[in-house]
Amino acid sequence: MATETKRSVEQSWKLFGRAEEVIPMGTQTHSKAPRSSMRDVEPCYLVRGEGCRVWDLDGNEYIDFRNGLGPISLGYRYPAVDEAIRRQLDSGIVFSYSHPLEVEVAEELIKVLPCAEQVRFLKTGGEAMAATHRLARAYTGRDQILTCGYHGWINTMSKTGVPEATRATYTALPWGDKRPFEEFLQAHPGDVAAVSVACSYGDIEQGHQFLKDLRELTNQYGVVLIYDEIVMGFRLRRAGAQEYFGVTPDLAVFAKGISNGVPLSCYVGNRAVMGTVQEAVISSTFGGDTLGLAAAKAVLDVYANNDVIGTIWARGEQLHAGFNAHCRRLDVPVCFKGAAPVGQLVFDHPNSGDLFLRFNAEVLKRGLIIYSVCYTSFSHTEAIIDSSVAAMGASLEAMKNDGLFDS
Ligand SMILES: Cc1ncc(COP(=O)(O)O)c(C=O)c1O
Missing domain, CATH: 3.90.1150.10 (Aspartate Aminotransferase, domain 1)
Structure with a gap:
């Protein structure tokens, strides 16, 4: 070759x-x-x-x-996953009421993801990240989100097509140094709903100190800490950065590796913040599609046994x-x-x-x-x-x- x-x-x-x-x-x-x-x-x-x-x-x-x-x-075409999808296909893809797989996969995820007390499903990573931002705002009653890294197109504010007022509620800060986060929080106490962070790639090891610092700061200012585990989940560790660095966020999003290619995302977190789902009105027709869930169940099984x-x-x-x-x-x-x-x-x-x-x-x-x-x-x-x-x-x-x- x-x-x-x-x-x-x-x-x-x-x-x-x-x-x-x-x-x-x-x-x-x-x-x-x-x-x-x-x-x-x-x-x-x-x-x-x-x-x-x-x-x-x-x-x-x-x-x-x-x-x-x-x-x-x-x-x-991993055999155990393909077989699970085929088996589910024989029974149907999406229904007019929820499917038992929603409960089964949520229960399995709660066993392996440190921050997960409750779980909800969507289809793409970006929309699940947007859901966590909505939840954090609903929970804290604040507007501002401090982001670090890419969170999908829905949450990308730097390009055209985003109203100035919306853009003003997002502030992008760099990976690795707590100081810009600390300065923002000091300057705007009571404004920040969440710090939302995706790990950097080349200098990921800075996460040992950086995520610890962000956890302390968010605790101090009553801010929701969100991890974008879309790439790191089921890859860096099964539970992504929170398992690798040993620092638990309030909310996290898993997608990509969770279902070996069948579109599925989930946002997970502590009961208090997740509980605002109803008032924040986060709901999607395809949130409980069974092919993604059947694939995720098979993936979880493969990870547990290999x-x-x-x-x-x-x-x-x-x-x-x-x-x-x-x-x-x-x-x-x-x-x-x-x-x-x-x-x-x-x-x-x-x-x-x-x-x-x-x-x-x-x-x-x-x-x-x-x-x-x-x-x-x-x-x-x-x-x-x-x-x-x-x-x-x-x-x-x-x-x-x-x-x-x-x-
Ligand atoms: C770290 C990270 N967050 C969010 C996203 C967005 O996920 P999706 O493309 O499924 O909306 C991506 C996509 O590449 C990503 O790498």
């Missing part, structure tokens, strides 16, 4: 041309938009997956480190060590940073954006799909990681030989 193979992605780009006519940006998900600079190599469409492999519209095979942008924690987290970590560590060794051997300013299950690929170079795109192109030619954060899954084997590291090393070497790292 370290060697380049001739691949055509012609059918993919032809279909993408049609897509651009009928779908703005040609896709629903910004991070899935193909990049014109990679026209000869980037597959716009994937049509099949199995374990850690995927196939594109033109029939090319790849090892996938994007994992559907995070949700594929166990691997594509060392999924240990495997994801071990493969991630193997990937990081192997790749970083190539970077040192070639003397190029590139490395994986951060925790092994969510390693961030960092190009420490003035031309980092172009270098990252070129690296993407080079690894695609060698049969790898990567992302700025590379996710390992339970289905990546040691041998697959070895061959992937070799392909990444060969890609860097080709770039170096082309003089791309000369400054």
